[in-house]
Amino acid sequence: MVEEILLEGCKKNDSTAQQELYNKYSPKMLSVCYRYAKTREDAEDMLQEGFIKVFTQIHQFESRGSLEGWILRIMVHTCINHLKKNKRFNENMDLLHAENILIKEDHIPATLQAKQVVESIRSLPIGYRTVLNLYAIEGYSHKEIGAMLDIEESTSRSQYTRAKSLLENILLKRNILSQPLTIKNWFSPVKVK
Amino acid sequence: MNKYSPDNFETFLKDKTKQYMVYPSDEVWSNIDNKLRPKRYLAPLFISLFIISISSGLILMNTKEEKIVLSKPGHIAYSFIEKDLIKNSYTKLENIKIVAAAKQKRKATPITKFNTLINEDIANVEANDELFTEILHGSDKIELPAGILHSTDAKSKNLHSTINPDKKNIIASTIESVIAKARIIGKNAQWQFYLTPSLSYRRLEGKATSTAYQYASFPYSTNSLFARDVNDAVKQHPSIGFEVGTAMRYPLNNKLSLKTGLQFNYNRYQIDAYSGVPVLATYGMNSYGFGGRTPINTVSIYSNTDGYRKTTLNNEHILLSIPIGMEYEIVGNKNLNLSIATSIQPSYLIGNNAYLISTNLKNYAKEPSLSRRWNLNSAVEASVNFQSGSYRWSIAPQYRYQLLSSFKNKYPIKENLLDLGLKFGVIKTIR
Numbered sequence: 001m002v003e004e005i006l007l008e009g010c011k012k013n014d015s016t017a018q019q020e021l022y023n024k025y026s027p028k029m030l031s032v033c034y035r036y037a038k039t040r041e042d043a044e045d046m047l048q049e050g051f052i053k054v055f056t057q058i059h060q061f062e063s064r065g066s067l068e069g070w071i072l073r074i075m076v077h078t079c080i081n082h083l084k085k086n087k088r089f090n091e092n093m094d095l096l097h098a099e100n101i102l103i104k105e106d107h108i109p110a111t112l113q114a115k116q117v118v119e120s121i122r123s124l125p126i127g128y129r130t131v132l133n134l135y136a137i138e139g140y141s142h143k144e145i146g147a148m149l150d151i152e153e154s155t156s157r158s159q160y161t162r163a164k165s166l167l168e169n170i171l172l173k174r175n176i177l178s179q180p181l182t183i184k185n186w187f188s189p190v191k192v193k
Numbered sequence: 194m195n196k197y198s199p200d201n202f203e204t205f206l207k208d209k210t211k212q213y214m215v216y217p218s219d220e221v222w223s224n225i226d227n228k229l230r231p232k233r234y235l236a237p238l239f240i241s242l243f244i245i246s247i248s249s250g251l252i253l254m255n256t257k258e259e260k261i262v263l264s265k266p267g268h269i270a271y272s273f274i275e276k277d278l279i280k281n282s283y284t285k286l287e288n289i290k291i292v293a294a295a296k297q298k299r300k301a302t303p304i305t306k307f308n309t310l311i312n313e314d315i316a317n318v319e320a321n322d323e324l325f326t327e328i329l330h331g332s333d334k335i336e337l338p339a340g341i342l343h344s345t346d347a348k349s350k351n352l353h354s355t356i357n358p359d360k361k362n363i364i365a366s367t368i369e370s371v372i373a374k375a376r377i378i379g380k381n382a383q384w385q386f387y388l389t390p391s392l393s394y395r396r397l398e399g400k401a402t403s404t405a406y407q408y409a410s411f412p413y414s415t416n417s418l419f420a421r422d423v424n425d426a427v428k429q430h431p432s433i434g435f436e437v438g439t440a441m442r443y444p445l446n447n448k449l450s451l452k453t454g455l456q457f458n459y460n461r462y463q464i465d466a467y468s469g470v471p472v473l474a475t476y477g478m479n480s481y482g483f484g485g486r487t488p489i490n491t492v493s494i495y496s497n498t499d500g501y502r503k504t505t506l507n508n509e510h511i512l513l514s515i516p517i518g519m520e521y522e523i524v525g526n527k528n529l530n531l532s533i534a535t536s537i538q539p540s541y542l543i544g545n546n547a548y549l550i551s552t553n554l555k556n557y558a559k560e561p562s563l564s565r566r567w568n569l570n571s572a573v574e575a576s577v578n579f580q581s582g583s584y585r586w587s588i589a590p591q592y593r594y595q596l597l598s599s600f601k602n603k604y605p606i607k608e609n610l611l612d613l614g615l616k617f618g619v620i621k622t623i624r
Contacts, residue, residue: 005471009492015230016558017492020471022222027214034215044221051225114212121206136203137210164202177205 003067010058018055025068026051029075035121035133036079050078076138080148083130113176120170128163135160382623383442385454389591391614393434393460395508395599399423399606401554423606426497426554428465432507434612435459436593440516442620450520452536458512458570458593460610464548466557467500474551474558478603493558495548506557508547510599510610514538514570528580534589538570542599552605563604569596574616585620 006024009017030047037043053074061070121129130149134140135156140148142156149156171177401421440454474493495506518536525531545564548557576589591614598607 002471005473005492009471012491013229014492014559015226016494017471018229019222019226020492020494022225026221027216030215030217031210031213035210040215043215044217047217048221048224048228051221052228055225055229114209117206117209118213121210132206136206168202 007058007061007063007067010055013055021054022051025071028068029071031118032072032075033079035118035137036076036083036130038126042082046075046079046082049082050075053078072138076134077148080130080134083126084149086126116174116176117171120167120174120176123170124163124166128159128166131156131159132163132167136164381444383444383450383585383620384623385440385442385452385587385618385620387436387438387440387587387616387618389436389612389614389616391434391436391460391591391593391612392431393610393612394431394462395429396609396611397423397427397429397606398609401426401552421554423550423554427550428497430463430465432461432463434461434614436612436614436616438514438516442520448522451518452520452534453515453517456514456516456538458510458514458540458612460510460512460612462508464497464506464508464557466495466497466504466506466548468494468502468504469496469500470494472496472556474556475553476549476560476563476604477552478605488552489560489562491558491560493551493556495557496555497550497557498555506548508545510545510547511543512540512568512570513543514540516572518572520576525578530578531575532578533573533575535573536571538572538593540568540570540595542566542568545599547599549600549604550606563600565597565599565601568599570594570610571596576616576618578620583621585622587616587618587620589616589618590614591616 006017006021010021026047029050030043033043033046033050034040037046050071054071057074061067121132124132131145134145134148135142142153142160145151145156146153151159168177400423436456436458438454438456440452440456443451445451471492471494473490476489476491478488495504516536516538518534520532520534522530522532542564545561547559547564549560549563550557570593572591572593574589574591576587578585578587580586591612593612593614595610597609598604599610600606600608
């Protein structure tokens with residue numbers, strides 16, 4: 001009921017309703033933007049741009065899906081567009097040498113596990129973390145990711161495989177994940193470079 | 194520690210990222226709000242401030258010129274005489290060879306400095322700009338050159354008779370317009386600039402509408418939960434506002450002056466409220482005629498009775514006014530005096546950020562459609578004025594009251610803004 005009132009208010013361009021909708025979803029959406037962005041400031045820029053799109057296009061929302069899901073899709077597309085504008089994003093999309101990537105551990109606080117995971121994701125190269133975010137967390141298929149990022153579907157797959165491997169190693173090294181007890185690993189533990 | 198498994202890696206990431214929240218800074222919403230609703234009042238605000246600045250600047254520039262003229266002993270301020278008018282007039286005279294006649298008449302007529310200049314140098318008038326300057330700044334009074342227009346000398350008469358009557362009229366009308374202009378400006382109009390920090394508040398009037406009021410069975414109470422009168426429901430505080438403006442003062446006599454100008458007002462007061470879940474706030478309309486009016490519904494997250502947390506709402510109004518008023522000097526002399534003034538101020542609401550109370554007196558929300566754009570304010574002040582150099586300074590306690598409600602008549606609650614301020618002004622005489 002509350003969400004319906006907010007939705008109606010936002011469709012009437014009512015500032016109170018818009019602010020309430022923003023208050024409700026902005027922390028969740030900023031955490032999404034934060035996973036894609038290089039800095040917190042970039043994440044807030046993405047959030048701002050995304051919510052402006054939400055409020056200007058809200059009359060297009062049909063109540064078949066959830067409002068949160070609709071806002072999330074807008075945010076993710078806004079993040080991708082934002083990254084595409086950044087030349088470094090395209091350069092990093094071609095980066096296939098995960099072994100040579102240096103992880104700055106001192107940037108990763110170790111207080112909360114959730115935060116450690118997010119910061120670990122953010123420590124990945126931009127191309128890797130974008131594909132990983134889209135596939136593993138947002139749930140897009142490699143075909144959709146390819147279309148969104150203007151890359152081949154196979155490139156998306158390979159990027160994800162490498163991103164996943166790199167992230168696993170980071171999480172293992174930081175004791176966020178425990179080692180699987182397999183015979184192979186028993187004799188040859190994972191080494192992180 | 195989480196068990197590692199390649200199969201649940203994505204699930205693990207999803208769960209962890211969902212648990213992580215990042216809270217945006219306040220600036221983000223403010224930027225979004227600004228993008229969605231550009232401040233419409235900013236443009237008129239800047240335009241009005243621009244007008245005030247430009248007019249102030251022009252007046253100051255003009256008064257500087259006046260100072261130069263007055264600083265020369267024996268000179269009077271007839272600088273408003275257009276040089277071209279005189280120049281053209283004398284050019285015409287020269288064209289009809291009036292020089293000789295003027296020279297002959299010189300002996301018979303009492304010669305003013307002005308006439309001397311004309312008679313001796315009239316042939317050089319067109320070419321000599323310095324002469325014009327001397328005429329303008331060096332004459333004690335403007336006189337029609339008697340030697341030219343009223344010559345009794347036969348030769349002169351003949352010459353005079355050859356002057357086209359239209360050309361004579363040009364000279365006469367020029368002099369007349371100059372004198373008329375002198376009379377108007379001789380009134381000693383004064384320009385004033387002022388700034389007034391103020392304590393802003395409002396007067397509220399109205400009761401919960403019978404249809405909206407849900408507690409009719411309860412007796413009258415000062416408790417906001419069951420309030421029927423808006424003054425029992427609303428908890429509000431004054432806040433700081435200000436006023437800035439420019440005005441022209443036209444002395445009607447030694448004691449009385451007429452004032453008008455352009456003024457910008459910022460009024461603000463605060464309301465205590467509570468943040469809560471969004472609800473529909475209803476603004477019931479006054480019933481006029483058969484069937485009444487349709488209530489307005491809008492979303493409200495602020496209540497005046499309960500909620501998640503206490504909050505303070507800032508109601509702001511930005512107005513542009515044209516004050517028209519009178520000032521009367523009660524006592525004192527030129528250097529120090531006390532005067533009282535009153536004005537009526539047609540005002541336009543440039544913008545506002547105002548939360549209106551719903552007609553059941555329970556919730557606050559913004560409903561700009563109920564705001565009245567044109568209004569009428571009145572102000573009274575008592576000022577102490579003192580002269581310092583060429584400027585006159587004034588300090589005046591001032592009370593300003595909005596005569597019509599801030600809201601349209603269909604809204605049953607009435608609000609009259611009021612400001613109690615201390616006006617600081619600087620006044621410059623324009624001669």
